Amino acid sequence: MKSEILNTNELTHFFGEKFEFIDSGFSTGQFNMDFDVQRTIDVAEGKALPMFRVYGWIPWAVSLGYNQKEEDIDKEKCEKKGFDLVRRPTGGRAVLHANEITYSVVVNLPDGRTIHDIYREIHTILLKAFISMGCKNIGFQKAQTDFREHYKSPGMSVSCFTSSARYEIEYEGRKVVGSAQRLFGKTLLQHGSILLSKGHEQIADVIKSKNESDREKLRGYLSNHSSTLEESASREISHDECRETILKIFKDGSMNSFFFE
Numbered sequence: 407m408k409s410e411i412l413n414t415n416e417l418t419h420f421f422g423e424k425f426e427f428i429d430s431g432f433s434t435g436q437f438n439m440d441f442d443v444q445r446t447i448d449v450a451e452g453k454a455l456p457m458f459r460v461y462g463w464i465p466w467a468v469s470l471g472y473n474q475k476e477e478d479i480d481k482e483k484c485e486k487k488g489f490d491l492v493r494r495p496t497g498g499r500a501v502l503h504a505n506e507i508t509y510s511v512v513v514n515l516p517d518g519r520t521i522h523d524i525y526r527e528i529h530t531i532l533l534k535a536f537i538s539m540g541c542k543n544i545g546f547q548k549a550q551t552d553f554r555e556h557y558k559s560p561g562m563s564v565s566c567f568t569s570s571a572r573y574e575i576e577y578e579g580r581k582v583v584g585s586a587q588r589l590f591g592k593t594l595l596q597h598g599s600i601l602l603s604k605g606h607e608q609i610a611d612v613i614k615s616k617n618e619s620d621r622e623k624l625r626g627y628l629s630n631h632s633s634t635l636e637e638s639a640s641r642e643i644s645h646d647e648c649r650e651t652i653l654k655i656f657k658d659g660s661m662n663s664f665f666f667e
Contacts, residue, residue, distance in 0.1 A: 425456040429649055435467035435492030442510045443495050449512045450593040456513040460649045463503040465490050471498040483612040496597045498586030504605025507648045511596040521587050526573045533575055535651045541638035547574045580633035602643055603636040
């Protein structure tokens with residue numbers, strides 16, 4: 407576990423005067439979710455600083471959204487593939503946490519700011535980090551998916567990476583970061599999966615369906631609608647490099663030119 411207390415510089419309006427940047431390494435799904443829940447409680451009670459955390463998953467894990475049906479995922483197939491199964495305290499749909507770096511943010515919602523403002527600004531920070539690592543043709547999704555129509559297709563409602571919300575980060579129109587939020591009173595918890603390389607598409611192997619064609623359809627859809635930093639940068643990007651680059655963006659504090667008014 408690595409931790410560093412940072413001054414917020416130009417992000418005072420967002421985090422307050424200080425926040426904690428944490429790299430908790432690779433852990434089980436339950437540890438990762440319990441960590442974020444406890445930190446949310448501590449921040450809400452004034453016992454801890456706001457947090458930006460990065461981490462990984464051992465073993466790979468499927469996380470279900472807070473309100474998602476457990477029967478969307480086949481537990482036996484998860485066990486056979488060695489995947490953990492856990493429920494997130496945030497919303498959204500299922501994610502297979504594979505070759506990715508995951509982030510979580512815990513912050514008290516500032517006066518005059520909405521959860522959408524936090525979502526946008528976190529993605530702004532991440533986008534600047536990705537560009538500084540050499541990612542090309544990467545930017546924001548500006549239009550919202552029509553989720554009601556999208557989720558009518560069999561299997562499509564299971565996975566987070568089959569659709570994009572506004573200000574999600576995409577490479578050539580394909581989703582690279584999937585994020586979800588939940589507000590506890592005035593304390594916000596936001597999760598996000600940053601796809602470093604392929605692996606996440608294997609969620610199609612563990613959805614609960616009697617029809618193999620549904621799995622094939624989901625595999626194809628994920629291939630066509632999600633992408634990775636490796637593909638955008640045309641090279642491998644490691645967990646460590648991504649973590650250090652995000653940390654550098656926070657330390658530089660030069661975010662004004664990237665913020666939207």
